[in-house]
Amino acid sequence: MVDREGHLQWIELSRTKIAEYGLFDIYAARRTAGRRDAEFLLLDAPDWVTIVPYIEEKEAFLMVRQYRHGSGTVTLEFPAGIVDSGECAAEAARRELLEETGCTAGTFDEVAAVNPNPAFMTNRVHTFVATGLVCDAELDLDENEILDVETVPVERVAKGLGTDPFINGIMVISYTWFVRWRERRRPKERER
Amino acid sequence: MVDREGHLQWIELSRTKIAEYGLFDIYAARRTAGRRDAEFLLLDAPDWVTIVPYIEEKEAFLMVRQYRHGSGTVTLEFPAGIVDSGECAAEAARRELLEETGCTAGTFDEVAAVNPNPAFMTNRVHTFVATGLVCDAELDLDENEILDVETVPVERVAKGLGTDPFINGIMVISYTWFVRWRERRRPKERER
Numbered sequence: 001m002v003d004r005e006g007h008l009q010w011i012e013l014s015r016t017k018i019a020e021y022g023l024f025d026i027y028a029a030r031r032t033a034g035r036r037d038a039e040f041l042l043l044d045a046p047d048w049v050t051i052v053p054y055i056e057e058k059e060a061f062l063m064v065r066q067y068r069h070g071s072g073t074v075t076l077e078f079p080a081g082i083v084d085s086g087e088c089a090a091e092a093a094r095r096e097l098l099e100e101t102g103c104t105a106g107t108f109d110e111v112a113a114v115n116p117n118p119a120f121m122t123n124r125v126h127t128f129v130a131t132g133l134v135c136d137a138e139l140d141l142d143e144n145e146i147l148d149v150e151t152v153p154v155e156r157v158a159k160g161l162g163t164d165p166f167i168n169g170i171m172v173i174s175y176t177w178f179v180r181w182r183e184r185r186r187p188k189e190r191e192r
Numbered sequence: 193m194v195d196r197e198g199h200l201q202w203i204e205l206s207r208t209k210i211a212e213y214g215l216f217d218i219y220a221a222r223r224t225a226g227r228r229d230a231e232f233l234l235l236d237a238p239d240w241v242t243i244v245p246y247i248e249e250k251e252a253f254l255m256v257r258q259y260r261h262g263s264g265t266v267t268l269e270f271p272a273g274i275v276d277s278g279e280c281a282a283e284a285a286r287r288e289l290l291e292e293t294g295c296t297a298g299t300f301d302e303v304a305a306v307n308p309n310p311a312f313m314t315n316r317v318h319t320f321v322a323t324g325l326v327c328d329a330e331l332d333l334d335e336n337e338i339l340d341v342e343t344v345p346v347e348r349v350a351k352g353l354g355t356d357p358f359i360n361g362i363m364v365i366s367y368t369w370f371v372r373w374r375e376r377r378r379p380k381e382r383e384r
Contacts, residue, residue, distance in 0.1 A: 003266045007257050008338050012264075019211060021218065021233055023312055026211075029261065038336045040261040041213055043235075065199050069221065069232040071310035072204075074195045080311075112354035114361040117308065118263035120215055125361060144230045146200050162304035162369070169306040169317060173364045177354070 008033055041120055048125040049093045050080040050174040053133055059154050062101050066147035076165040078174050089126040097130055099140040101149050106132020111177035125170055127177040200225055233312055240317040241285045242272040242366040245325055251346050256292055258339040268357040270366050281318040289322055291332040293341050298324020303369035317362055319369040
């Protein structure tokens with residue numbers, strides 16, 4: 001089978017769950033490309049959401065500082081989380097923003113969703129820009145979640161992106177979508 | 193223990209390998225934050241590299257079209273791969289570019305390295321911009337790797353990023369680093 005450009009696609013023959021780790025499951029997929037077939041490893045995770053809470057009047061973001069167990073370092077990044085079962089991405093974005101920052105937002109715009117690594121991951125990460133923030137709730141954190149909420153100038157993020165404490169790759173994606181969201185909105189503002 | 197900003201860091205007490213999957217290993221890390229301790233899941237993978245092969249005279253990229261088993265779709269993305277044992281990231285970038293496109297490059301600039309998801313992944317993804325391409329070698333692909341090399345205008349990538357076939361999140365990161373690399377270089381060009 002080929003796609004519109006004539007490129008070969010693999011067809012799935014079977015899929016077996018190998019392990020469950022809470023954050024994700026591991027599957028082995030048996031797939032065929034005509035004369036050959038082989039087994040491929042899949043990391044199957046729920047979709048992720050990242051929220052870019054943008055405070056327009058301060059030209060700043062609301063960000064969370066937290067210890068990240070994968071990198072073993074403290075990072076400064078946008079609020080983010082996992083889409084729970086039965087939730088849509090927009091609902092997860094609202095919930096995570098409220099839990100991690102105590103804020104609600106007047107507007108949530110989904111800018112884009114991409115696959116974190118389509119080589120072996122099955123899920124997508126959705127980025128929402130949140131504006132019109134009202135922050136008057138208590139944080140509601142998971143048992144081992146310890147985080148500080150900070151207001152960070154957009155300029156500081158733009159300059160520091162890719163260096164400590166802004167080393168989260170998902171955040172680079174979300175920042176890129178934020179820039180795109182702002183560029184798309186500017187022509188409209190000029191028309192007013 | 194706290195970092196420079198006074199934020200709590202967890203201390204590792206022990207780490208146990210739970211599974212090996214070839215692409216990555218899974219570990220359980222027992223860590224303490226003073227009064228509490230808990231177990232955290234780590235996905236331990238070798239570092240990844242992405243190469244942005246930039247053809248300046250055509251204002252285009254050299255990209256690879258391939259079926260990706262995680263997303264189950266055909267994507268168009270920058271050449272990329274895994275840093276082999278004993279290799280540094282720059283060596284892996286040279287090797288992957290040659291294997292996947294048949295090209296060598298006069299210049300490889302590493303722009304940045306970030307963690308793909310520091311919540312649970314331990315590795316980093318390095319982005320190199322490759323210029324001065326000489327493409328006269330045969331492709332050298334892994335057994336189940338099937339790919340087409342294409343020349344894609346920068347403008348097409350800029351506009352299509354985040355939509356099919358440009359849905360690879362790692363590629364969004366690499367494209368962002370490419371834009372940064374070009375911005376940094378432009379003032380120097382003006383001085384000439």
